[in-house]
Amino acid sequence: MKTSRLFRNALITTLVIAAFVVSYNVTDADFGKLFRNLPNGQKLITDFLTPDVVTRDVETRTVSIAFPVPCDSAPAEADLPDNGPRLVPSVNCANPLEKFTLEGFDLEPDSEVVIRWKLPDERTMTAIRTNTDAEGYFTFEVEARPIIASANGVASRLEVDTLTPVGKFKPSPTLKEVLDAMFVTIFMALLSTTIATFIAAPLSFLAASNITRRGLIGSAVYYLMRFIFNVLRAYDPLSMALLFAFWLTFGPFPGAMALTVVTIASLGKLFSEAVENIDPGPVEALQATGASPIHVVRYGVLPQVVPDFISYIVYHWDINVRISTIIGFVGGGGIGYLLNLYINDFKWNQAGTAIWAIVIVVWAMDFLSAEVRKRLT
Amino acid sequence: MLRIQNVSKTYPNGTQALKNVSFDVKDGEFLVVIGLSGSGKSTLLRCINRLIDPTEGQIFLDDVDITAAPPAKLRQIRRKIGMVFQQFNLVKRSSVMTNVLSGRLGYVNPWTSLIGLWSADEKKRAIEALGRVGIADKAGARADALSGGQQQRVGIARALMQEPNLILADEPVASLDPVLSHSILQYLEQLNKEGITVICSLHFLDLVHRYATRVVALKDGIKVFEGSAQEIDRARFKEIYGEEAQEVRAASV
Incomplete structure (x- = not known):
């Protein structure tokens, strides 16, 4: 009587363990993954916790300079101002595939900046988005790609927009x-x-x-x-x-x-x-x-x-x-x-x-x- | 007015609640049915208006066979038989007024009453019925806001709306204290004096003595006594309620 009960209990225990093992395998359970992939999860959770709820109106200010590519194809920007919001390239013209540094001074501080090329045929091509620092300064390395070549003696222009949020928050x-x-x-x-x-x-x-x-x-x-x-x-x-x-x-x-x-x-x-x-x-x-x-x-x-x-x-x-x-x-x-x-x-x-x-x-x-x-x- | 003839009732589970019960009720009587719990009193009363269908036997109301009436005819017969219950059986969430008006459902236009419309006449009648039991001021209250005694009076007012010739009262005071018991039974007695026949089941023997014009006693579904309350002596009492029984009295007013 007693041994049969013992046997029965042992059988039930074995079955329960077996069922667990099977379910573990079927699910491809890998609990280590929970920790190994933590960065993914963190990124996701951060995004979820910063929902897109409000926006503000954005004021856009644009400064631009003419930038001939190649160098003698069109007149370069004559004289660059030395105060106020201004763009200062390390060279005043470039040949295709040359790289140069573009700096911006006295722009809106702590603002988003969009740098783009305005081609002679009025098309625009966004190069990069970055941000100004607290002094309204940014620096960025630009490559003079062949597509920005001057046409009919007119140079492409380098334009920089500073985007400043203004006004009240409103629903996005x-x-x-x-x-x-x-x-x-x-x-x-x-x-x-x-x-x-x-x-x-x-x-x-x-x-x-x-x-x-x-x-x-x-x-x-x-x-x-x-x-x-x-x-x-x-x-x-x-x-x-x-x-x-x-x-x-x-x-x-x-x-x-x-x-x-x-x-x-x-x-x-x-x-x-x-x-x-x-x-x-x-x-x-x-x-x-x-x-x-x-x-x-x-x-x-x-x-x-x-x-x-x-x-x-x-x-x-x-x-x-x-x-x-x-x-x-x-x-x-x-x-x-x-x-x-x-x-x-x-x-x-x-x-x-x-x-x-x-x-x-x-x-x-x-x-x-x-x-x-x-x-x- | 009412003739009960060899009525038996066997429930589907085999319980024999009534065994070959026969007696007559005359116009204007206040007939009290006594007996232990489970002796068949409730079954007997419910057989009269066929809330329960008797298995055998016949019941005649003014020579109309109730037991053979088809549904529509049965509803017509029921209209003239008011019923008062131990648990009052009011719709607790509805107003007193609605509860009383619902006693009139056998008479009024079925369509307007279905959407809850009642004529001014019927409303006036309901207030009068409530007035007769002394609670006309409670018409607007919810039924479950009233005390037990008041709820039973609403139950009587609902029965009055039927303009009944006969009132069946199934232990109308068993859920009430002795003082209220007398108050409720006095209302029934008053109606009885105005010409309504009353058949009432009761527990307390002193209430039986006080109100009954005649008594029928049931024991295990068999009629064991029929006669006046005064005829129930000690021996008869033991016969109805068993050897162990002790008489308990409701306090008299």
Whole structure:
């Protein structure tokens, strides 16, 4: 007796260990990677933590000089000023592929600088972006590439823009984009929750044993409704969204439809349980007055379940906002879709903005639905 | 007015709640049904308005066979039978007014009442019904804001809305303290004097003595006594409630 139990325990332990080993291998688990790749993670997290939220207007000041390439192809800049914002190249002309140093003096301090060539035919070619120091100075090594050669005696010009942020902070285009997408997501979730409510509420009465399960037909309806709800609930929203995306092409609408179907099943089940949990007393009392079945439901059942229904609806709106974020990834539109775009373009700051928006909205919805439910009980 | 004829009820789980019960109720009686918990009192009352369908036997109300009535006819019969419950059975979240008005559902236009519209006439009737049980001022309150005694009075007002010829009261005072018990039973007694027949199940024997014009006693689903309250002596009492029983009295007012 005792040895058999010992054997059984040993067997169970062995099986548990074996299962763990298999799962470790299947997952390609390599926990060392978590630490070896830490710099990658840090960069990502830093970008996520500095979301693109605000911008300021930028004032651009430009200084330029003529710079002939090759040297005798056009007149060089005559006399360079020695005060005020100015550019000073180490040579006043150059031959192709020669390198020289460009310095800038007394420009806007601590500003972003864009150095570019303006070709004789008015095309521009950005060489590099850099920054001025606290004195408004920068230095940069420039290569005189053949493409900047003078044409018809006109030299290309070296232009330097200093970009100075001025004025108030204002929402960045990313923020507007994210808010628009979030708006779509919230209302997509609201639409599916609303449609699902109108369908699930009447059906839930058919799936409530205390209302429907009378006689053969009643029982059949009851079990059929239960079966439908359970089957629909078995599909997770993501695969449902893929199905609808294939059917209705991409966009918020298939996402909303997928959410609706899942929500009908889920709300239907929750609603029917609320109906089953009512106090049967008032129902009995109303039957005794000679009221018809529909009036018994209207006056005896409905007032008892409405608070539960409302609380489930708000709760599901909250859940649907969360799910529709994920559905967006498979083309369901809204914030999830936008986040997917940002991630595919490696726009981590923008992705950070989207993620923050999701976090804030999910938290707010959670808070709201908790408050509503608290008020109703 | 009411003839109960060889009524038996067996529940699907095999419990035999009523065994071949027969008796008559005359117009204007205050008939009290007594017996231990589980003796079949509630089942008997619910068989009369067919909240429970009897397995065998027939019940006639003014020579109409209730037990054979199809659904629409049954609703018509139920309209004239008010019912008052031990747990009051009000919709707790609805207003007192709505609870009382819902007693009128068998009469009013089914469409307007479905969307919650009630005529001024019906509202006036509801206030009058509440007035008869002394709580017209509570019409706007939520039902669960009222005390137990007040809730039972709402239950009576709801029954009055049916303009009933008969009121079934299933242990109407079992959830109330003795003082309130008398107050509720006095309302029923008043209605009885105004011509409504009352069938009421009760626990306390002194209440039976005080209010009953006639008594039917059930034991294990069998009618073991029928007669006036005065006829229930010590021997009969033991017969109804068993050898171990001790009489408990509700405080009289």
